[in-house]
Amino acid sequence: MxxxxxxxxxxxxxxxxxxxxxxxxxxxxxxxxxxxxxxxxxxxxxxxxxxxxxxxxxxxxxxxxxxxxxxxxxxxxxxxxxxxxxxxxxxxxxxxxxxxxxxxxxxxxxxxxxxxxxxxxxxxxxxxxxxxxxxxxxxxxxxxxxxxxxxxxxxxxxxxxxxxxxxxxxxxxxxxxxxxxxxxxxxxxxxxxxxxxxxxxxxxxxxxxxxxxxxxxxxxxxxxxxxxxxxxxxxxxxxxxxxxxxxxxxxxxxxxxxxxxxxxxxxxxxxxxxxxxxxxxxxxxxxxxxxxxxxxxxxDLDTRPRPLASGVDGAEPFATLSLRGLAFEYGATEDGRDGFRVGPLDLEIQRGEIVYFVGGNGSGKTTAAKLVTGLYEKRAGSLLVNGREVVADERYFQNFSAVFQDYYLFETLVPKLGGLPQTEEVDALIARLRLSEKVSLQDGRLSTTKLSYGQRKRLALLVAYFDNSGIYVFDEWAADQDPEFREFFYKEFLFDLKRLGKTVIVVSHDDRYFHLADKVVKFESGRIVSVVDNHSRELGQAQPREALRA
Incomplete structure (x- = not known):
């Protein structure tokens, strides 16, 4: 350099x-x-x-x-x-x-x-x-x-x-x-x-x-x-x-x-x-x-300039996301013990589905979500979009928007396909999030982000929404929200995205809402131990799946 x-x-x-x-x-x-x-x-x-x-x-x-x-x-x-x-x-x-x-x-x-x-x-x-x-x-x-x-x-x-x-x-x-x-x-x-x-x-x-x-x-x-x-x-x-x-x-x-x-x-x-x-x-x-x-x-930084991804224009519309033997392992701990391993994971996610990743703390569901988004580099296995393996992370990233627990709240709304969102549409969602007295939109920029913790998290939901991505990932978003906004999130907001043809992955402990998901994927010790398809359940065909053998 x-x-x-x-x-x-x-x-x-x-x-x-x-x-x-x-x-x-x-x-x-x-x-x-x-x-x-x-x-x-x-x-x-x-x-x-x-x-x-x-x-x-x-x-x-x-x-x-x-x-x-x-x-x-x-x-x-x-x-x-x-x-x-x-x-x-x-x-x-x-x-x-x-x-x-x-x-x-x-x-x-x-x-x-x-x-x-x-x-x-x-x-x-x-x-x-x-x-x-x-x-x-x-x-x-x-x-x-x-x-x-x-x-x-x-x-x-x-x-x-x-x-x-x-x-x-x-x-x-x-x-x-x-x-x-x-x-x-x-x-x-x-x-x-x-x-x-x-x-x-x-x-x-x-x-x-x-x-x-x-x-x-x-x-x-x-x-x-x-x-x-x-x-x-x-x-x-x-x-x-x-x-x-x-x-x-x-x-x-x-x-x-x-x-x-x-x-x-x-x-x-x-x-x-x-x-x-x-x-x-x-x-x-x-x-x-x-x-x-x-x-x-x-x-050991790679300072070579990389072409900036300009949204997903020209790419084939997302239809399916497949995990085939996907695996990840954290590095060894300071005391010499092996790091936590996630996978191998096998899963099929369809366009427009609401998929819950569930399980106890430390079960690997958040790590799996980061693997799916490409934020963590896989150690083995494949990620496939529409049946073809992902080879360009920069391009692949543009399919996703996410609100993880350690999110950073930006002040601007930047749709991935360019342009600015309609002010009326933004104001309508701000009102639904009960933030109208606190926040307004001015030239694509939010008037403030200096809000309470819960309000900032609702605002992060708004920023992600107007990214206009194909797949959304929410990591325990509702865990610390009031009942009113928890209901809004699970029963309204997620289905708004579904109606727009978006795919949603929700990392959650809220078992009261599991029945609303299209798929419930349960994790234990870094492995998928069952996948329940609620559509199949409605037809009397529940499909649990045992943990895959190493």
Whole structure:
């Protein structure tokens, strides 16, 4: 992802770097003029050249900064876009496995760290040019003094890099690892605010134990890393001044009787200290970017753009959905036990049917619903639409709309076949959901989603309805609704969809309404143990089915 973006912008980065190098060269030109004219009795002759050098430095520096700002903004935008694309390409199952904390920290920490390195590269080129030109200038002034100073400089940089800064990097790697856990705690603090407020003991234990422990680890890792960074910077500065002192005291020994060349030499070194310090501090940026790159690499995201599905236009109308030996297995638990397995599942669902998935908690009915929608990737078996196996998930997804228990409520109504729903039709359903005093539709957008839990869930029903999908999945939708809306859901809303030719899959515990379903599919321990066809029952042909053998 990052390498691709850098490669794509390599000419721009090289051009901005070249401009930065010219700005650095102009700085050295200006410094050389100052040194030369400081030794002349009549410096008036150098005014024009000084003015040209100064103007060149200002102009080129300003140009490099403008180009750098444009490059950095475009690069940051592209990095974020690539990461968002990669996250969007993840399946629901993969997002659950990765965890939202890692994805949020990738967006807020890793991408900015990599971006920071990219945008400061031209600045490093500028400062490196200044340092390199200063070293060449110093060498031309006196080879003997240059060798003395260079020896101290290389010693300072070598110790700063290998003995100190590398240790700091390990601390920053540890800190970045802690950030994922710390972010999970922050999310729990915000999302679980109500539960914490209602249980003071839990709040105290969480805030002063879990969250505090991760915060202390983060603090300690930061202090340790900063200790080594500060040691590196101070060591390098000290070695530079030791080198200057050595020049002052060794100059007479080396035959430098006049102090003027030595002082000019020291002026150049002092000028070089600023750019050199920036280069030494670059270790922090480089290491942070390396950690960010590794974290992004560990996510293993597919950032290739995928064509956006534009509804189900042109597709053969849905008639049947078949599950043939469909199976899924969760990964092993932290204590080493095998994950829960669902399947093999065999089931036939016809267009216009209302199908209930029933069974106890943990029986696999919700997992089966996610398998049917394609949100979970099957481990075995086949999904067939109209007798043909599903091969393109993006296209297959467009058959479905769903309200799972962990639903997200969007504010817009977006029919899959395009256009906007009729306001009158939306208002009519809002009224049936008893939300007219709370919500209205404005240009395809709901006026608010800040409602009570039950009202938000009814609103989610409305949003899903106007998707105008072929198959609807509702996961325990009525479990926490008032009796009035439970009756509305089972006896009115589902049959409204059926009359429109929609297929409905309902995950439910409400056995009082099982007789309303066309099929009741019972799950136990991840298996289908019976399928009752109520149409057949009406004809005296109930068809229970024993659990399939593994």
């Amino acid at each position: 990052v390498i691709e973006i850098v490669s794509r912008n390599r000419l721009k980065i090289a051009f901005v770097s070249a401009i930065s190098a010219l700005a650095g060269a102009a700085n050295i030109w200006l410094l050389a003029l100052i040194n030369r004219n400081a030794q002349l009795q009549d410096a008036q002759r150098g005014v024009a050249e000084f003015a040209v050098a100064l103007g060149s430095m200002v102009l080129v520096s300003f140009l490099s900064q403008i180009l750098l700002s444009r490059l950095s903004a475009a690069t940051f935008y592209k990095l974020r876009e690539q990461l968002v694309s990669g996250i969007a390409n993840l399946s629901s199952q993969q997002i659950e496995a990765v965890g939202s904390a890692r994805l949020y920290t990738a967006l807020t920490k890793d991408i900015p760290a990599v971006h920071e390195l990219i945008i400061v590269l031209p600045n490093y080129v500028f400062n490196f040019t200044v340092v390199a030109a200063c070293l060449v200038y110093l060498c031309l002034m006196s080879v003997q003094l240059f060798l003395i100073f260079l020896g101290f400089l290389l010693l300072a940089l070598g110790v700063a890099k290998f003995a100190i800064a590398d240790r700091a990097e390990k601390r920053f790697q540890l800190r970045r690892k802690i950030e994922d856990d710390l972010f999970r705690c922050y999310s729990a603090l915000i999302d679980g605010n109500k539960e914490l407020k209602l249980n003071r003991a839990r709040e105290t234990g969480f805030v002063h134990s879990d969250l505090k422990a991760h915060a202390e680890k983060y603090r300690d890792a930061t202090l340790s890393a900063e200790f080594f960074w500060n040691m590196s910077n101070n060591w390098s500065s000290a070695m530079i001044f030791i080198g200057i002192g050595a020049l002052l005291f060794l100059a007479p020994v080396l035959g430098q009787g006049s102090r003027a060349p030595v002082l000019n030499y020291i002026i150049v070194i002092f000028y070089m200290v600023g750019p050199l310090t920036i280069l030494m501090n670059s270790f922090r940026t480089v290491y942070a970017a390396r950690v960010g790159l590794q974290k992004l690499k560990d996510l």
